[in-house]
Amino acid sequence: MNDLPWLLFLRLGMVALLYIFLIQVVWLLRRSLAADSRPTRSGATARLVVVESSGPHLTRGHAFALRDVTSIGRSTSSAIRVEDPYASAEHALVTLRDGRAWLEDLGSTNGTFLNRRQIAKPTLLQSGDIVQVGQVKFKFLS
Helix, strand or coil, X not given: CCHHHHXXXXXXXXXXXXXXXXXXXXXXXXXXXXXHCCCCCCCCCCEEEEEECCCCCCCCCCEEECCCEEEEECCCCCCEECCCCCCCCCCEEEEEECCEEEEEECCCCCCEEECCEECCCCEEECCCCEEEXXXXXXXXXX
């Protein structure tokens, strides 16, 4: 009979620890999501805006905020999913470093284009540049 209060105390303690753990997980997730959309050094959030698309899945004017590393391709794991037959599963990558954005082709079959020129190595993006992946064109804005 004397063990009953201690067992109840232990159970309540375990429940309290579980709630503390869950609260910390939610706090870390919210913090991580907020960091993904932080602005670049220029004060604006870097983004890719759809200017031309071959299908209904991406509409003109749709904007994608860029993270430190943003993948583009047909894969469901891509940050920007391009459902286009001319896009590779892992087509291109946009990387933000030191307040600058870099575009890199990931060995795609049909290439990645910047202002109508195919790129072969990581290339610096400037605000207003047109990025083409498959038949989809994006305008880079920073």
